[in-house]
Amino acid sequence: MGRKKNQTAHPKTKTDASLLAGAATYEVGMPRKRFYRQRAHANPLSIHHLEYPPSPEQMDWSTHFPTYFAPPPSEGEGSPSLKGKKVEFADVGCGFGGLSISLAPLFPDTLMLGLEIRVQVTQYVSDKIRALRLNPGSVDPDNADDVAAAAADAAGQPVAKRQKVEASEDSASGKLAPVRGIKPELMPPEGYAYGNVSVLRANAMKFLPNFFEKGQLSKIFFLFPDPHFKQRKHKARIISPTLLAEYAYVLRPGGLLYTITDVPDLHQWMTGHIGAFPLFHRLTEDEIDNLGLEGGEGVEGQSGSELQRVRERAVMEAVKRRTEEGKKVERNQGGKEWSVWRRLPDPE
Numbered sequence: 001m002g003r004k005k006n007q008t009a010h011p012k013t014k015t016d017a018s019l020l021a022g023a024a025t026y027e028v029g030m031p032r033k034r035f036y037r038q039r040a041h042a043n044p045l046s047i048h049h050l051e052y053p054p055s056p057e058q059m060d061w062s063t064h065f066p067t068y069f070a071p072p073p074s075e076g077e078g079s080p081s082l083k084g085k086k087v088e089f090a091d092v093g094c095g096f097g098g099l100s101i102s103l104a105p106l107f108p109d110t111l112m113l114g115l116e117i118r119v120q121v122t123q124y125v126s127d128k129i130r131a132l133r134l135n136p137g138s139v140d141p142d143n144a145d146d147v148a149a150a151a152a153d154a155a156g157q158p159v160a161k162r163q164k165v166e167a168s169e170d171s172a173s174g175k176l177a178p179v180r181g182i183k184p185e186l187m188p189p190e191g192y193a194y195g196n197v198s199v200l201r202a203n204a205m206k207f208l209p210n211f212f213e214k215g216q217l218s219k220i221f222f223l224f225p226d227p228h229f230k231q232r233k234h235k236a237r238i239i240s241p242t243l244l245a246e247y248a249y250v251l252r253p254g255g256l257l258y259t260i261t262d263v264p265d266l267h268q269w270m271t272g273h274i275g276a277f278p279l280f281h282r283l284t285e286d287e288i289d290n291l292g293l294e295g296g297e298g299v300e301g302q303s304g305s306e307l308q309r310v311r312e313r314a315v316m317e318a319v320k321r322r323t324e325e326g327k328k329v330e331r332n333q334g335g336k337e338w339s340v341w342r343r344l345p346d347p348e
């Protein structure tokens, strides 16, 4: 895709720095969606003014993950990593951030990033993460069961009313809600405060390799992407043969690509294109169920274990049920179709 005149490479993503820097000074509570009104759709092909780093090494991650990165030593340089970590999970078109925010406590040592093109929606996610960092026990007033839900999923439990109450009681103490019956190993460590999750305003159809190195990501999610129904709009779909080459580039061999949608035609489109791409292998439902046992990518601690399998199952639950679109489809009793793909090694 050609670079347009008014698309400039900037050493730092100032827009996003200001997004993250803004809210806390005056807003410490959980944000409400109704104050972040935004058009239902943004046209990814007509947004050209976003800033991006010239290369992943020059990206300033310190505003996104201040506990993991120091500020860049000087203009044009990247942020030094403090703990040797890089972003590993990317939630492309994250919307209101339900996936990353629910996965973050389950993978407390994995950095995850939502990419979202709409300004207000990005700001909402940014404000929500900020509120959670200030008070990890905060309960989303729009989704009171969020905090407990991902962990409950991991334990294979329904989110009972009781857990919602526990979450709100705990929010006063600023701690993550303990969930009954949850394996203690799955709860994040004491003092966990959402430092491993952030959101970036970006057009994921452009310049992804400017943010992520080759093979940096272990998981990439495309959850309920905009369907762009009309044929002449299909070029705006987030899965396409050209873009798959970029996704394969940033995803490491062994890494996983997830899709889910409630639009059958879009499911066919996505699985058709990904299936035709030589670097992706589709997992069967059994293989999805056993993810983690063989020591899959993106799981903290690389060796296979029952615990990792439980974590991977929690990921699938979050894919199906923890995003705002997923919840909406569930409320409307709509059908969902998903697919999971393993990135194959590069050919010799």
Ligand SMILES: C[S@@+](CC[C@H](N)C(=O)[O-])C[C@H]1O[C@@H](n2cnc3c(N)ncnc32)[C@H](O)[C@@H]1O
Binding pocket: 041, 042, 044, 092, 093, 094, 095, 096, 097, 098, 115, 116, 117, 118, 121, 202, 203, 204, 205, 206, 222, 223, 224, 225, 226, 238, 323, 324, 325, 326
């Ligand atoms: C239907 S919503 C789904 C949001 C979320 N994944 C969920 O499941 O709730 C699709 C989101 O993708 C965002 N989006 C569309 N094209 C994008 C692009 N090129 N880059 C980043 N975000 C994009 C839209 O703004 C919208 O928030």
